[in-house]
Each structure stands twice: as structure tokens, then as C-alpha cells.
Amino acid sequence: MRKIKIIDDITKDGSVEFGPGYEFVEEAQEADAILMRSTDLHGYDLPTSIRAIARCGAGVNNIPVDDYARRGVVVFNSPGANANAVKEMVLCMMILSSRGVVQSMEWVRQNADDPDIMVDAEKVKKAFVGQELKDKRVGVIGLGNVGSKVANACVQLGMDVYGYDPFISVEHAWELSRDVQRVGTLEDLCRNCDYLTLHVPSKADTVGMIGADQLALLAPGAILINFARETIVDEDAVSDALHSGQLSWFSTDFATPKTVLMPNTYVTTHSGAGTSEAEANCADMAISELKDYLENGNIAHSVNYPACSMGKARAASRIACLHANVPNMIGQITAILAKDNANVQRMVNESAGENAYTMFDTDEHLEQSTIEALKQIPAVYRVRVIK
Numbered sequence: 001m002r003k004i005k006i007i008d009d010i011t012k013d014g015s016v017e018f019g020p021g022y023e024f025v026e027e028a029q030e031a032d033a034i035l036m037r038s039t040d041l042h043g044y045d046l047p048t049s050i051r052a053i054a055r056c057g058a059g060v061n062n063i064p065v066d067d068y069a070r071r072g073v074v075v076f077n078s079p080g081a082n083a084n085a086v087k088e089m090v091l092c093m094m095i096l097s098s099r100g101v102v103q104s105m106e107w108v109r110q111n112a113d114d115p116d117i118m119v120d121a122e123k124v125k126k127a128f129v130g131q132e133l134k135d136k137r138v139g140v141i142g143l144g145n146v147g148s149k150v151a152n153a154c155v156q157l158g159m160d161v162y163g164y165d166p167f168i169s170v171e172h173a174w175e176l177s178r179d180v181q182r183v184g185t186l187e188d189l190c191r192n193c194d195y196l197t198l199h200v201p202s203k204a205d206t207v208g209m210i211g212a213d214q215l216a217l218l219a220p221g222a223i224l225i226n227f228a229r230e231t232i233v234d235e236d237a238v239s240d241a242l243h244s245g246q247l248s249w250f251s252t253d254f255a256t257p258k259t260v261l262m263p264n265t266y267v268t269t270h271s272g273a274g275t276s277e278a279e280a281n282c283a284d285m286a287i288s289e290l291k292d293y294l295e296n297g298n299i300a301h302s303v304n305y306p307a308c309s310m311g312k313a314r315a316a317s318r319i320a321c322l323h324a325n326v327p328n329m330i331g332q333i334t335a336i337l338a339k340d341n342a343n344v345q346r347m348v349n350e351s352a353g354e355n356a357y358t359m360f361d362t363d364e365h366l367e368q369s370t371i372e373a374l375k376q377i378p379a380v381y382r383v384r385v386i387k
């Protein structure tokens with residue numbers, strides 16, 4: 001039995017299915033892998049039994065992925081699986097921030113016992129007049145799974161859409177409407193935007209990327225939407241812009257001690273991905289990634305190891321070595337296999353950044369001493385006997 005530790009509520013009704021051959025355990029020390037969502041694992045005492053972690057969702061800033069790579073732990077995410085849910089929520093917040101919908105509904109509730117409420121509603125409604133999205137200029141930062149969908153939807157709403165993403169993937173570039181105008185600098189993107197929406201991961205070059213300088217470039221009374229991460233904006237600068245009127249509204253998915261005190265702000269409970277469809281999509285993708293890794297050693301959608309697949313493990317034995325991306329690793333591995341006279345049927349080596357992965361099938365099971373010798377190669381982080 002392979003053992004899985006679940007952290008967080010993966011789905012609203014608690015249903016998570018791995019199928020036969022798997023069981024859930026309470027203690028992470030007993031587990032082979034972790035299935036999780038948003039819990040912060042920085043500072044977490046990760047047991048050595050854990051070989052893989054799958055994050056149901058896109059952002060992995062809650063996981064020390066580089067440190068885990070050096071411990072031979074593969075971290076997966078579920079790219080795109082919740083993107084439609086976030087897109088719909090962002091469109092919702094764009095409209096709520098532009099029209100007095102919430103305020104109008106609050107007025108109705110507060111005046112529920114007014115016998116002349118229909119007449120009085122007509123008198124008060126001018127207080128809730130807003131603006132339309134059509135023909136407004138919107139800037140989208142990050143044109144990945146979420147941002148590209150938001151940009152395309154804004155085009156369909158008749159907006160003047162600008163996008164900024166120096167690292168856009170070929171796949172997302174193809175998906176983007178030709179009416180999305182791509183700009184080369186953050187400053188050019190921000191200039192005169194009526195709406196600015198953020199869809200980048202939290203990492204060194206995005207933390208604080210929206211500060212006083214960027215906010216000053218927006219059109220006066222602009223609307224800022226942050227459903228990416230709280231770290232992307234300089235919260236003091238956003239607060240100042242709301243107080244000065246440079247921003248008319250701020251919608252954020254992150255209830256921080258500062259955002260909850262800001263005027264003209266809608267704050268939600270990190271609920272951008274909060275639909276049953278997104279939860280199921282994320283769980284399905286994360287579970288299949290973990291199963292393929294645990295059963296076959298194949299890696300898909302890892303954020304700290306390269307993609308690698310040799311299909312189902314059908315040979316007598318399959319071994320995977322997780323190691324640093326340094327010269328002569330294959331030479332050292334094959335030299336050890338030669339000493340054991342092992343016949344390698346297939347071998348794959350892939351690298352991504354500082355890490356690499358070598359997997360091979362052999363005709364017979366290797367001697368334990370051979371496995372130990374592989375583990376002793378400097379720069380090898382972990383050796384897995386998959387079969």
C-alpha cells in the first residue's frame with residue numbers, strides 16, 4: 001500500500017479518490033507523498049519518507065521547492081486546473097468594483113421595513129451609478145493560464161486590452177486573442193489604465209512590482225484587482241492611492257492586516273479558485289501526477305524537476321536517480337551499472353535548472369550494493385527503486 005498524507009481541505013465535500021493500492025494516513029512520517037493546497041510549508045519539518053508533494057493549485061510560494069529538490073522531493077502543481085474559476089471571479093470583481101451593486105443591495109436590506117421602498121429606491125439609486133467596462137483600458141500583468149483567459153474575456157467585453165508578460169509561453173501566446181496588445185515594459189502597461197489586474201506568481205522579480213510609481217501611471221480613479229498573491233503589491237502604496245483617489249477601488253483575494261483596513265476595498269477569502277469544478281480539476285490533476293510518479297517514476301508538471309516519462313514500468317526493474325544538474329552524472333551511473341553487469345533496456349536523462357533526473361529500466365533487479373553505490377555518487381539526492 002502506498003500512503004498519502006492529506007493537508008488542507010482539498011474539496012468542499014472532502015472527497016479525494018486515489019483508488020486501489022493507496023491509503024490515507026494521519027501522520028506525515030508514515031506517508032510516501034503529500035497532497036495539499038495552501039498551507040505554508042516553510043519551516044515545516046518534512047519527514048524523510050516523503051518522496052513527492054502535489055499542490056492542488058498553481059502558486060507554489062508556500063512550498064520551499066528548491067530546498068525540497070535538494071532533498072530529492074519532487075513538487076508538483078496543477079497548472080491551469082483552476083484558471084477558469086479565477087477568470088470568472090476577476091470579471092465579477094471588475095464589475096462589482098465599477099458599479100454600486102454591493103452598496104445598492106446593502107441599502108435595500110437596511111431599508112427592508114420602509115413601506116415606500118420602491119419609491120425611495122428610485123430616489124436613492126443615483127448614489128449607485130457606476131461605469132461600464134466597455135471601451136475602458138485594462139492592463140493584464142502575467143499572460144499565463146489565468147491572465148490569458150482574463151485578457152481574452154476582456155476583449156469580448158469590448159475593452160481595450162493590454163498585456164505584459166516577458167516570459168509568456170508559446171502555448172499561451174497562441175491562445176491569446178489578436179486584439180490583446182502586448183507591451184514591452186511594466187510602465188507602458190500601467191500608463192493610463194482604467195483597470196489593472198495581476199496574474200503573476202509570487203517570486204523575487206514580482207514581489208512589490210506594483211508600488212507608488214506604477215500606481216501613479218494609471219488613469220486617475222483606476223481600479224486595481226489582485227487575485228495573484230498579496231506580496232505582488234506594495235500595500236502601503238495601494239492604501240495611499242485609495243486615500244488620495246488615484247485608485248477608486250481595490251479588489252483583493254488576500255485578507256491581510258493592511259487590506260482589511262483599506263477604504264473602497266473588497267477583500268475575499270482567497271476564494272478565486274473556490275468552485276467545485278476547480279477543486280475537482282486540481283485534485284484530479286494532482287492525484288494523477290502523484291500516482292504516475294510513485295508507480296512509474298514519471299514526472300509531469302513538476303516545479304522543481306524536469307518532465308520525464310518512460311511510460312508504465314514494465315521491465316524487471318526501474319530505478320530513478322534525482323541529482324544535481326552537473327557534468328558526468330550519466331557516466332558515473334553507467335560505470336556503477338557496468339560493475340554489476342546490469343543490462344539497461346532504456347535510460348532517460350532530463351534536466352531543468354539546477355536539478356536533473358535519470359531513470360532506467362534493467363533486465364534484472366540490481367544488487368543492493370549497486371543501489372548503495374548509486375546513492376554514494378556526490379550530487380545524487382535520492383535513488384528510488386520503483387520496481
Ligand SMILES: NC(=O)c1ccc[n+]([C@@H]2O[C@H](COP(=O)([O-])OP(=O)(O)OC[C@H]3O[C@@H](n4cnc5c(N)ncnc54)[C@H](O)[C@@H]3O)[C@@H](O)[C@H]2O)c1
Binds near residue numbers: 058144164167202
Ligand atoms: N486567488 C486564487 O485563488 C488563485 C488561483 C490561481 C492562481 N493564483 C495566483 O495567480 C498566479 C498566476 O496563476 P496562473 O495559473 O495564471 O499561473 P501561470 O504560471 O500559468 O502564469 C503566470 C504567468 O506569469 C508570467 N510571469 C512570470 N514572471 C513575470 C513577471 N516578472 N512579469 C510579468 N509576467 C510574469 C509567466 O510568464 C506566466 O505566463 C499563481 O502563481 C498564483 O499565485 C491565485
Ligand SMILES: O=C(O)CC[C@@H](O)C(=O)O
Binds near residue numbers: 270274
Ligand atoms: O488552494 C486554493 O484555494 C488557492 C489556490 C490558488 O492560490 C493557486 O495558486 O492556485
